[in-house]
Amino acid sequence: MKNSNKIKIKQLVRKRGFFLKEERTAWLFVLPLTLYFFTLMIYPFINGIFISLTRKLVGFPPIFVGFQNYIDLIHDWVFQRVIRNSFIYTFGAVSIKLGLGMVMALSLYKGIKGLRFFRGFFLLPWITPTVISGLIWVWIFQGYAGFLNIALMGLGIIKKEIPWLAIPNLALFAVIVANVWRGFPFFGVSLLAAMQSVPQEYYEAAKIDGASATQRLWHITVPLIKPVIIVCSLISIVRTFNDFNLVWIMTRGGPARSTHIFATYTYETGFLSFQWGKAMAISIYITPLLVIAIIFLSHYLLREE
Amino acid sequence: MHKNTFVKWETIYRYFVLCVVFLIVIFPYYWIVVTSFKTMGQISSAKSIFIPNPFTLKNYTHLIKDTHFLLWFKNSLSVAIVTVIITLILSNLAAYSIGRIRFRGKKLIATLVLVFYLFPPTVIFIPLYLMLNKIGLTNKLEGVMLIYPTITLAFSTWFLISFYRSIPMELEEAALIDGASRFQAFRKVILPLTLPAQTAAAIFSFSWCWDEFLYALVFLQDVGKQTMNIGVYEFSLADIYPWGLLMSAGVLMSIPVIVLYVFVQKYMIRGLTAGAVKE
Numbered sequence: 001m002k003n004s005n006k007i008k009i010k011q012l013v014r015k016r017g018f019f020l021k022e023e024r025t026a027w028l029f030v031l032p033l034t035l036y037f038f039t040l041m042i043y044p045f046i047n048g049i050f051i052s053l054t055r056k057l058v059g060f061p062p063i064f065v066g067f068q069n070y071i072d073l074i075h076d077w078v079f080q081r082v083i084r085n086s087f088i089y090t091f092g093a094v095s096i097k098l099g100l101g102m103v104m105a106l107s108l109y110k111g112i113k114g115l116r117f118f119r120g121f122f123l124l125p126w127i128t129p130t131v132i133s134g135l136i137w138v139w140i141f142q143g144y145a146g147f148l149n150i151a152l153m154g155l156g157i158i159k160k161e162i163p164w165l166a167i168p169n170l171a172l173f174a175v176i177v178a179n180v181w182r183g184f185p186f187f188g189v190s191l192l193a194a195m196q197s198v199p200q201e202y203y204e205a206a207k208i209d210g211a212s213a214t215q216r217l218w219h220i221t222v223p224l225i226k227p228v229i230i231v232c233s234l235i236s237i238v239r240t241f242n243d244f245n246l247v248w249i250m251t252r253g254g255p256a257r258s259t260h261i262f263a264t265y266t267y268e269t270g271f272l273s274f275q276w277g278k279a280m281a282i283s284i285y286i287t288p289l290l291v292i293a294i295i296f297l298s299h300y301l302l303r304e305e
Numbered sequence: 306m307h308k309n310t311f312v313k314w315e316t317i318y319r320y321f322v323l324c325v326v327f328l329i330v331i332f333p334y335y336w337i338v339v340t341s342f343k344t345m346g347q348i349s350s351a352k353s354i355f356i357p358n359p360f361t362l363k364n365y366t367h368l369i370k371d372t373h374f375l376l377w378f379k380n381s382l383s384v385a386i387v388t389v390i391i392t393l394i395l396s397n398l399a400a401y402s403i404g405r406i407r408f409r410g411k412k413l414i415a416t417l418v419l420v421f422y423l424f425p426p427t428v429i430f431i432p433l434y435l436m437l438n439k440i441g442l443t444n445k446l447e448g449v450m451l452i453y454p455t456i457t458l459a460f461s462t463w464f465l466i467s468f469y470r471s472i473p474m475e476l477e478e479a480a481l482i483d484g485a486s487r488f489q490a491f492r493k494v495i496l497p498l499t500l501p502a503q504t505a506a507a508i509f510s511f512s513w514c515w516d517e518f519l520y521a522l523v524f525l526q527d528v529g530k531q532t533m534n535i536g537v538y539e540f541s542l543a544d545i546y547p548w549g550l551l552m553s554a555g556v557l558m559s560i561p562v563i564v565l566y567v568f569v570q571k572y573m574i575r576g577l578t579a580g581a582v583k584e
Binding site: 023026029037045119121122132142145147241249279284286290302 | 327401403412488491512541548570574
């Protein structure tokens with residue numbers, strides 16, 4: 001049956017220029033998506049690069065200024081803070097998310113009763129609308145009658161209320177905490193799925209050879225799930241670096257610009273002071289990091305067939 | 306004997322860790338629900354913070370009667386549904402082709418999909434705004450419906466490609482030999498097999514739209530045109546945070562995603578891990 005099918009396919013191929021037709025069909029199928037990408041993503045992106053080379057004030061035509069916006073930004077102290085904040089925010093949050101995700105996955109892995117129950121609840125932060133999770137963390141961290149202050153004062157750790165979101169470094173810490181809370185389930189669930197795909201025999205063999213639980217973790221689990229760790233971290237780095245929602249909802253970049261990151265500063269410059277050129281230059285500065293992340297990721301994800 | 310006590314301690318330790326994580330996760334949520342039933346007076350006096358006393362539904366009635374919440378809710382729902390439909394149509398066609406047909410340029414398209422999977426809205430929201438403004442689509446739900454697929458399409462396509470690839474090729478070869486066109490084979494033979502993947506892609510896209518904030522903030526300014534996230538966010542711009550109102554909105558906003566989620570947790574997890582874990 002199978003063989004006769006193959007012969008028939010060969011005849012079909014010879015008869016009607018099958019592959020040519022196939023190619024046309026294939027392109028017809030991907031055409032809508034490609035068109036969408038070109039008009040609503042690639043074209044705006046290229047357009048954005050042009051905008052970043054101009055200075056435009058509302059009501060006047062744009063003036064071409066070359067790389068002036070980019071040069072100005074290097075000397076802009078807010079932008080310098082934005083770079084610093086973005087890196088602290090991203091690497092602080094991603095490393096804690098990875099750590100917590102690992103703890104979550106290891107605790108849930110194999111032989112625990114109520115896996116579905118716990119896993120179900122652990123995804124709650126991830127499906128909560130960001131507006132709400134952002135605001136709830138504002139409240140936990142707020143100075144007057146905020147939960148954290150009530151708790152710390154109740155335990156006798158602090159004497160006076162701390163206005164967490166009004167002190168620069170503490171505010172950055174607060175948005176990182178909120179980001180971790182929201183994002184660690186992604187790591188936990190992905191790492192758990194990866195761990196469950198490691199063949200059980202490896203562990204049994206290692207047990208027979210007398211390897212301890214820590215040794216098994218470092219020499220079997222971690223090396224085997226390494227690709228997933230890297231991919232998750234890269235995706236999370238890109239998403240966290242470009243985050244807007246949580247920071248804007250919690251602090252709007254304040255106090256004293258101490259939590260401004262790329263996206264919030266872009267928004268402020270574009271939509272609140274209407275300096276489109278400068279705003280675009282800020283966001284174009286992200287692309288090198290993006291390109292590096294994409295190259296790494298495609299190395300892991302495009303290995304097919 | 307020694308081994309058994311070790312196993313026991315390990316299990317206890319793991320449950321302990323799980324319970325700690327559980328508390329971290331559940332606490333802010335508990336806080337949202339509890340606050341939504343508190344009176345304004347109780348919230349600001351910070352007394353008996355763990356239970357609403359007296360219990361009140363005022364926040365909810367106030368939210369529904371005196372604000373545009375229901376309208377925003379409807380806006381969010383219609384934007385999300387239209388986006389999911391557009392996403393499913395475009396990404397299925399492309400994913401089928403990339404996953405099952407050989408053609409030149411396939412690798413290029415697959416790479417493009419991956420690039421856009423990571424592409425942040427941050428980089429294009431300004432030019433998109435200027436573009437839509439020029440053709441008069443800002444401040445209209447249609448405009449947002451048009452651009453929301455920029456967030457969902459790449460992921461959905463990426464996710465579906467691997468699914469289409471996993472279906473045996475012989476299935477449609479038979480149909481093709483019998484004279485069916487590619488589109489017929491796709492629609493009649495393959496598509497019915499992909500229902501679980503469609504569900505996952507749809508739910509994932511839906512929850513993404515439900516959460517979207519930046520585009521909605523930029524594109525929709527009129528109170529009557531806003532989506533839920535923006536409307537509720539703007540409550541928080543008042544001099545004093547109206548916590549009762551915000552938290553009751555939070556409860557109502559979470560319900561649709563939680564309901565979806567309870568029914569299809571399995572698919573949701575599949576969607577969440579699809580980007581990273583290969584099956």
